[in-house]
Amino acid sequence: MKQFWLTFFGSIAGVIAGAILCVIFVIFLIGGLIGAALESAAPSDAPALPGRAMVLELDLRTPRLDQPSASPFAFAEPLSIVELSQALERARTDSRVAAVFVRANTVSLPAAHAEQLHTLLARVSEAGKPVIAHAQGFEGGSVLPYFAVGGADEIWMQDSASFTAVGLSVETLFLGGLFEQFGVQPQFVQFHEFKNAADTLTQTGYTEAHREATLSWLNSIHDTALAAIARSRGADPARLRELVEAGPYSAEQALDLGLVDRLGHVAAARQSVLDRAGPNARLVDIALYHRQPASPAPAQAPVIALVEAQGGIVTGASDSGLGGPVIGGDTLADAIDAAASDAAVRAIILRIDSPGGSAIASDQIWDAVMRARQAGKPVIASMGATAASGGYYIAAPADRIIAQATTLTGSIGMYGGKLVADEALSRLGLNLDPLYVGGEFTLAQSPAQSWSEAQAADYARLAEDVYEDFTLKVSEGRDMPLARIQQIARGRVWTGAQALELGLVDELGGFDAALTSARALAGLSETQRIRLQRFPARPEGLEALQALFGVSLDTVQSAQALNQLLQSPQAQTLLREQARLQAQGAELTAPTETPR
Incomplete structure (x- = not known):
């Protein structure tokens, strides 16, 4: 019994101690963020760069x-x-x-x-x-x-x-054998044989195409x-x-x-x-x-807009959570629209580092790129490490596509499906029993049962529609025959060097090459001063802190102003004098204002 109470109260003490440590950690974290925010918002006191060498x-x-x-x-x-x-x-x-x-x-x-x-x-x-x-x-x-x-x-x-x-x-991890052992049945369609992301779920090793x-x-x-x-x-x-x-x-x-x-x-x-x-x-x-950049370009200098797309593509808003950044269709489309409607913007660089994602969100971004071009703003797609599948989809309508020779791009295809887990659940004594009203396709995405013949046919038809729309838009964007695009697509990943030979990109180079191309398409010389402006503007310092914790910007700025006031020589003199008088039993106060 004594051991029980020792264990019981020891566990409670451990939980309390852990909670206290977590609170202390959060306090230090918030304090650090506030300090960084104040530092970035205040006039820079970073060490000046040396004049030479x-x-x-x-x-x-x-x-x-x-x-x-x-x-x-x-x-x-x-x-x-x-x-x-x-x-x-x-x-x-x-x-x-x-x-x-x-x-x-x-x-x-x-x-x-x-x-x-x-x-x-x-x-x-x-x-x-x-x-x-x-x-x-x-x-x-x-x-x-x-x-x-x-x-x-x-x-x-x-x-x-x-x-x-x-x-x-x-090294590719294939899960097909694991699913088989646990009674999980992968059901996927892919367009086409080179769209090998689905292979990791359905196969036990590489297919010949993969x-x-x-x-x-x-x-x-x-x-x-x-x-x-x-x-x-x-x-x-x-x-x-x-x-x-x-x-x-x-x-x-x-x-x-x-x-x-x-x-x-x-x-x-x-x-x-x-x-x-x-x-x-x-x-x-x-x-x-x-x-600590060199002297900024004058305010009237022409603007090259930089719209950055990093991560998987999803519908809704972009996010920079713990799982890594994601590209939101709403956020990116709005950013492109804002750049296109800004009279100072002469060209738009769309920087892409994405393996793809939602076809719907990709199409939303594709439409925004088309609207920017129709508004007379050249769009240059600059590819980073990866611009595949949806990442290529959003690049396809650009006036010019620039990739590194080693960029992984293309993957013009689609796949989709589900994992059927009814047998796996039954082995655990669980029964996922669906009911439905309406059409038969209502349960097409349910993990409780396999596709019927009609569901499988309908799902394949929808997937094929997405693939055909993808290839058609690539054909239009690249000004290439649809038959040629369908021949080189089939879900296959290419490097930038291979994509150049196939006509899927226009030039090999990095971000510097994209900036040079933007100048040329905007009719600006290489020596003309420009302003590179991000759309949307990236929140920094106080704004980032407010977005994370909901801290009032006015509150933090007031704290900053108070801190600067207290550090002034006059305030320091008053504080020292107050301390001296208090030591002598006196008090230094401000006169009280009487309302009238």
Whole structure:
């Protein structure tokens, strides 16, 4: 009995202690957010950038998004690929920037991110500014981290590390066998054989079509990576391929074979780049450099609108929740409409990083792009790591589509269905027993029973309608015969390089290429000052805090103003005098105003 009460009261004490810790954590979290909000809203007191001889430091070891997050917690995130593109392009012509130092990713990163970073670093190097990269090994078998820093002037590697950047691989988890064991029956339709997302639910391994498509885009990315590395390092492409694929190597072997340039720890590599930059050179984090931009363009400068689409596509509003960002059809369509109706906007860049999602929401965004074009605003689709299925759907009507050579795109197809769980539930002694009124299709999506012949036929017909509409709109957007689109679609994923050959994209390049294209379509010269404006405007600081917690903007601004007042020299003098008088038994008060 004594043990019971000890356990009982111990459990209660544990719950109370846990609750207290949670409350303390939330208080600190809110306090941190308020502090960050006040800091971003107040006049910047961040350390000023040095006037010259900056060495920008870029750490690629932390995963980063393609586009800046709209989350209130975005202040804690590393710069996105779009922001890095802007920062490194500015650094290329900024006389204050003497060099760039890069901490390499050691395992892997998205292929298109690696390609964009490679290109940006190579452009900085071509501008005569040394780019030094340091890796604590190239591990995990993937060539992509090596690809990302392959545009640097020098690649250092820690001498105790290894070089295993020998190729590319994917691992696909198939659930068909698991469902069979538990009595779950997957029922799906797919248009067509290459729309292999459904295969992971229905199969126990790769189908021939799935294997063919996957190996095709893997080879395309691998070829692009090796060709770019060879070009930047002045190596023979065939010889470089032979060397890379014959790995792994120790650090000393990688140095002897010319795969890296120097061995040493990160401190030595950092000092090396500082020495090359000059005696007064100073390291500056690239995020600080990006957040303290050069003089802004004049208010009357023409505007290039940037509309960002990141995540799965859903109906309704966009969101940046714990599950990652999603693209809401309402939010994105409204943003495109707002940009199209703004007289100052000369062109629209639609930046896409999406595997697809809702066909209905995709069509809603497609319609907004069409309206923008009809309003006379050129639309340039800029593809990030992925612009597939619905991600390609929303790009299709653009005036120009620009993708990285390694972007995963296409997947022009659709699939849908359900998991029938009646047998699985019955094994647990459960019975999901449906009742319905109305037409037979009422229960088509129910997990309680398999499709009847009529339901299966109706579902397939609806899915085929979506596929035909998708291919028709791609045909119209790309100005290609429908028969040709249907031949190359079939749900197949292509790389950007393959998509260029097929006519599904117009140009290979990153965000910088999209900006150049937007200028051209808007009739603006390369040297003309422009304003790049996000639609919708991204909430920052106080606005983000208000959106997260419902805190009144006036309340937080009043707190900020009070804080600034109390920090003034006059207020500090009064406070010190009050403390002195209180110590002598006196009190300092303001005179009372009498209403009259």
